[in-house]
Structure formats: C-alpha cells, structure tokens
Amino acid sequence: MSAPLPGSPSYQPCRIKKIQNLLYVSIIGCLQIQCLPYLYHLGKEQSKIIWNREKIETSLENPDYDEKIKQKLQLIRDVREFAITKLALNKNGGFEYFTKLERDAIGWNVSASKPLAFESYTWWFPIAGSVPYKGYFDKTLAQDLEQELKKEGYDTRIREIGGYSTLGWFSDPVLSPQLSWPNHRLVGLVIHEMAHATAYLPGDSDLNESYATFVEEKGVEIYYSDPTFKNPNELNLFRTEKEKKRKGLELLKKYAKLLDETYKEDISDFKKLERKSDLIQKFKFEVFERNLIPSEKYQEFLKREWNNEDFLGALRYNSGGTSFESIFQSCDGNFAKFHEGVKDIFKLSAEERKLFLSKSNEN
Numbered sequence: 001m002s003a004p005l006p007g008s009p010s011y012q013p014c015r016i017k018k019i020q021n022l023l024y025v026s027i028i029g030c031l032q033i034q035c036l037p038y039l040y041h042l043g044k045e046q047s048k049i050i051w052n053r054e055k056i057e058t059s060l061e062n063p064d065y066d067e068k069i070k071q072k073l074q075l076i077r078d079v080r081e082f083a084i085t086k087l088a089l090n091k092n093g094g095f096e097y098f099t100k101l102e103r104d105a106i107g108w109n110v111s112a113s114k115p116l117a118f119e120s121y122t123w124w125f126p127i128a129g130s131v132p133y134k135g136y137f138d139k140t141l142a143q144d145l146e147q148e149l150k151k152e153g154y155d156t157r158i159r160e161i162g163g164y165s166t167l168g169w170f171s172d173p174v175l176s177p178q179l180s181w182p183n184h185r186l187v188g189l190v191i192h193e194m195a196h197a198t199a200y201l202p203g204d205s206d207l208n209e210s211y212a213t214f215v216e217e218k219g220v221e222i223y224y225s226d227p228t229f230k231n232p233n234e235l236n237l238f239r240t241e242k243e244k245k246r247k248g249l250e251l252l253k254k255y256a257k258l259l260d261e262t263y264k265e266d267i268s269d270f271k272k273l274e275r276k277s278d279l280i281q282k283f284k285f286e287v288f289e290r291n292l293i294p295s296e297k298y299q300e301f302l303k304r305e306w307n308n309e310d311f312l313g314a315l316r317y318n319s320g321g322t323s324f325e326s327i328f329q330s331c332d333g334n335f336a337k338f339h340e341g342v343k344d345i346f347k348l349s350a351e352e353r354k355l356f357l358s359k360s361n362e363n
Contacts, residue, residue: 038134045107045137046166053097053173072179072186073098078229079190086226087219088336093194094165094172101176107161108142109133112154113308116263116272118256120312121154127167129202132316135161155307163189165196184220184238191219199339201346207353209317211342214324215335217242248292249318255283256311280306320357 056073059065065073076095083089111133112121120132136142139158146156166172178189195212224235262275284306288298324342331337345356 041137041141042135046170049099049101049173049175050170053099056096056098056174059098069179072183073174075183075186076174076190079187079223080194082223082226082229083191083194083219086222086335087191087194087215088198088334088339089191089194089215090168090198092168092171093197094170095174095190095194096171097173099173099175104177105139105160106163106175106177107135107137108139109135109159109161110142110145110149110156111159111309111313112146112149112156113312115153115155115308116269116276118260118263118308118312120309121149127169127202129204131203131205132312133205135164155309157307157309157313159313163193165193167200168197182237184224184234184241187223187234188216188220188238191223192216199342199346204346204350204353206316206319206357207345210319210321210357211324213317214321214328218328244292245318247290248287249314251283251286251290251292252311252314255279256315259308259311320359323356323359 054062056077059073060070080093080095083093084091113119113132114121122130122132123134124130134145136145142158146158149156163175163178164172172193174190178186181189192212192215195215196208198215199211200208220238221235223229224231224238258279259276262272262279265272284302287293287301288295293301327341327345328338331341345353348356
C-alpha cells in the first residue's frame with residue numbers, strides 16, 4: 001500500500017500513529033536508563049522535522065526556493081531512484097521529502113572513549129542498540145554532556161551531524177543544511193543513509209557505518225559513470241578526494257596501531273600518556289609532510305587537540321573495506337546479493353565481526 005499524501009484525510013493520523021509507536025517503544029526502554037528528558041528532546045525535534053516536511057515534488061514548485069535549491073532537490077530525487085533501481089537499496093530509506101530547518105546545522109553528536117584504550121563509551125537505545133555517540137538538536141546540551149564526560153576522564157569529541165537515518169521508521173527528509181554540500185557529497189549522503197535502512201545490525205556501529213561507507217563509495221562511482229547521470233567533473237572531484245582520504249586513512253591506521261600497542265604495554269599510565277602525546281604530534285607532522293592538508297590550514301590542524309576519539313571516529317566509518325570488497329566480488333557486483341551477504345555477517349559473533357573489519361585495517 002502506498003503512503004497517503006500530505007493533506008489527505010489519512011495522512012496526519014498515519015504519521016502521528018507512527019511517531020506514537022516509536023516513542024512508546026523508546027519510552028519503555030528508556031524508563032530503565034532514566035533518559036526521559038533526552039527522549040523528550042529528540043521526540044520534540046524529530047516530530048517538528050516530520051511535521052514540517054513536504055514532498056520534494058511540492059518543493060520544486062515552491063516560488064520561495066531559488067534555482068540552486070531546486071537543482072539540489074532534483075539531484076536528490078534522481079539519486080534516490082538510482083539507489084533503489086541500481087544499488088538495490090530500501091525504497092523506504094527516505095529522501096522523498098524536504099524540511100527547511102531554522103538553523104545552520106542539523107544537530108551535534110557527542111562521542112567519547114577511554115584515554116588509554118581504544119574503547120568507546122556507549123549508550124543504549126531501543127531499536128538502535130548500543131551506539132558510541134549521542135545526538136542532540138541543541139548544541140548547548142551536547143556541550144553539557146561533553147563536559148560531564150571530560151570530568152570523568154574520557155577523551156571526547158563533538159561533531160556536527162551530516163545526516164542520520166531512522167532506519168525506515170519514517171521517510172527521512174533531506175534537511176536544508178545538507179543542500180550547501182557539493183553535489184558529489186550529497187549523492188554520497190543519500191546512498192549512505194539509504195544503506196542504513198537496507199541492512200543494519202543493532203549494537204554494532206563499526207560494522208553498520210563501514211558497510212554504509214562502502215556502499216556510498218561504490219554507489220557514487222557508479223552513479224557518475226552511469227550514462228544517464230555521467231558527469232566527468234564531479235567524478236574526478238570525487239576520485240581526487242577519495243585518494244586523499246585513502247592516504248589519510250592509511251596514515252591514521254598506522255598511528256592507531258602504534259597507540260594501541262603503547263596502551264597495551266606494561267608501563268605506567270604516566271609513560272603511556274607521554275608516548276600518546278608524542279605519537280599524536282608525529283602523526284600531525286606526517287600529515288603535513290605528505291601534503292594531506294592544505295598548507296594554509298596546517299597551523300589550525302597542528303593546534304587542534306587530537307585524542308583517541310578522533311582515531312576511533314575515523315575507523316568507525318572506514319573499516320573492513322577489503323572484506324566488503326571480497327563479498328561484493330563474490331556476488332559478481334550484484335548489490336541485492338551483496339546486501340544479503342552482509343546480513344550473513346550479522347550472524348557472526350561480535351569477535352568474528354571485529355576480525356572481519358580488522359582485516360583491511362592491517363593493510
């Protein structure tokens with residue numbers, strides 16, 4: 001059955017019922033961990049996003065939106081259709097609607113890890129399971145949580161949210177801050193978030209994010225190579241960024257391994273912290289030496305206080321590339337079979353899944 005259109009008699013009750021169902025499930029779980037104020041914050045803001053959305057087709061006819069916005073929205077429509085037909089992604093993965101926000105950022109994620117171990121601080125939520133980040137639509141609330149975690153001795157980081165998926169619970173709209181992105185990154189965003197709605201294992205963020213990143217990179221490459229959407233300039237820009245990212249990740253993995261070895265040594269915490277600081281400084285200098293950051297931004301990069309969460313955050317989205325590629329090749333590039341192959345990985349134990357992801361981290 002197709003979803004009712006906005007404005008039709010059954011549309012609003014249907015939408016409200018779905019929000020009520022999700023909040024009911026969440027409340028039952030959150031009662032156990034005393035997170036009702038947080039749930040209220042999320043529920044209120046997510047309801048606004050859903051309530052104020054409009055079909056992209058309607059937005060394209062809106063005289064208040066300039067041509068640049070309409071071009072981006074048309075691009076999203078095209079990518080969504082491409083993702084469904086060519087990449088076998090879930091048609092309920094969103095991007096049928098547009099919501100204009102009254103802020104420049106969607107929201108902010110807080111993440112943390114132990115200072116002398118690559119071990120993320122996690123939160124548990126219904127549906128999503130354990131996740132190594134907590135999102136807010138209010139930056140002040142995110143900063144308050146970060147300060148609490150810092151007082152407890154954790155390495156922390158606040159990041160702007162680029163996009164997120166409700167995993168098919170709602171048809172997630174494109175949000176106005178995303179329309180400022182370059183086209184090839186917007187293409188990647190749509191594919192990445194639709195991948196989450198296609199295959200998702202609650203409680204394993206590293207696997208979920210790395211899978212979505214793999215599908216994103218494959219999808220962007222295919223999209224800009226497809227005769228219908230072919231755009232050599234966008235493709236070259238994507239490939240240039242991807243190569244620089246590959247080199248950066250190679251270096252980051254090298255130093256993450258050195259840091260991990262340091263944390264596991266039988267030496268004092270003071271000595272570990274001393275070596276940690278030294279290794280991070282060496283990492284920064286090598287980034288500059290390899291020309292992986294523009295020279296005009298180097299001083300800013302050098303002053304930035306890197307910590308474990310920066311390394312974990314990057315690895316969370318970029319592990320297991322070799323392993324995913326192996327599955328993809330065994331499926332002869334058939335995306336429907338590939339997604340099913342990834343779901344088979346979900347059946348493995350946590351340690352086996354960790355080993356699956358770590359293979360390419362060693363390269």
